Amino acid sequence: MKEYSFYGWERANVSPINDNFFGIKDPRDLYDALSELWCVDTCAPRLRSEWTIDNPTLGQCSITAFLAQDIFGGEVYGIERNDGNFHCYNVVGDIVFDLTSEQFKGEQLSYEGNPKQLREVHFAKEEKKLRYELLRSLLFKRQDGLEDKTLSWEETKCEHLIKDRWIDLRRSTYRFPDGSEFSPFYSYSRRDYVVIVATDTEDNYICVRQYRQGIGRVTTEFCAGGIERNDGNEYRQTGIDPDKEKEVFENALSAAKRELLEETGYGSDEWEQLLSIPSNATIADNYAYIFSAKNCKRVSSQHLDSTEFLKVKLLSKTDIRERIKNGDFLQAVHVMAFLLERKEDND
Helix, strand or coil, rough: CCCCECCCHCCCCCCCCCCCCCCCCCCHHHHHHHHHHCCCCCHHHHHHHHCCEEECCCCCCCHHHHHHHHHHHCEEEEEEECCCEEEEEEEEEEEEEEEEHHHHCCCCCCCCCCCCCHHHHHCCCCHHHHHHHHHHHHHHHHHHHHHHHCCEEEEEEEEEEECCCCCCCEEEEECCCCCEEEEEEEECCCCCEEEEEECCCCCCEEEEEEEEEECCCCEEEEEEEEEEEECCCCCCCCCCHHHHHCCCCCCCCHHHHHHHHHHHHCCEEEEEEEEECCCCCEEEECCCEEEEEEEEEEECCCCCCCCCEEEEECCCCCHHHHHHHCCCCCCCCHHHHHHHHHHHHCC
């Protein structure tokens, strides 16, 4: 067995109480993972000037102990220090372990008769709560990356059924993690696009109504449109360096401003990108870039493309909620954009 230096490592045979963190089978695994993640940003502010990569556990005790509690259960206890702060460690059943004991460099600590520590007390300090959330998110990202290797598929065959300026429609065979293969899986490439959640000076949402051939209906939705490229293609190209791909894209914010102006005649000086997200990760590789534009004003007439036939409609927040509820606001990404924008406004 690999040897460690943290207190209680020899008896730390504690199993996780959930499967949230892939590959963490006991506190020793957690120590190995956190050794890559502890940093000055997760260190207690009062100790950051002393933190070094040679003493990575310095100032990490409480957030580490409560994160270990998330994974292994049990209780967190604290050893009172001379400055009145508590050094936190974990107790699960009759097993005691202290993942951050090495910061004391050989000092003998007493792990008996110490008071229990409550996260609601510790996390009443906003900075400590934020450090805990940062460390937890870093651990999730690390372990998810390891888990990805056990879940990923391998494409073994690909046929381009349609590949023109507008779309690349493919039929693929994939090998699963257990070695078996299956076909067909269909996927396609189309261009990335922007969705603009725009409101005017009276907090009305600037929407458009137009025909959507996919469902054969006229829909009410937000202003949206494709991000243009300067290489003659309508969609991202496979096998191309991602950094070179970025060079041929129109700036997403520029595209959002252009689309809002062309489709509605409105402009804004108050823009915010809310999110970028795959439009349909199951079958497509393009992304939707979601923007909000506030206090929009009418600055010009519409300038529509030859294939665009749409009407501008101003709707209240209540109007849109009712349309979503009644199935009259039908673009899934647009519904998500509306809910996200209202959440950002704490509504």
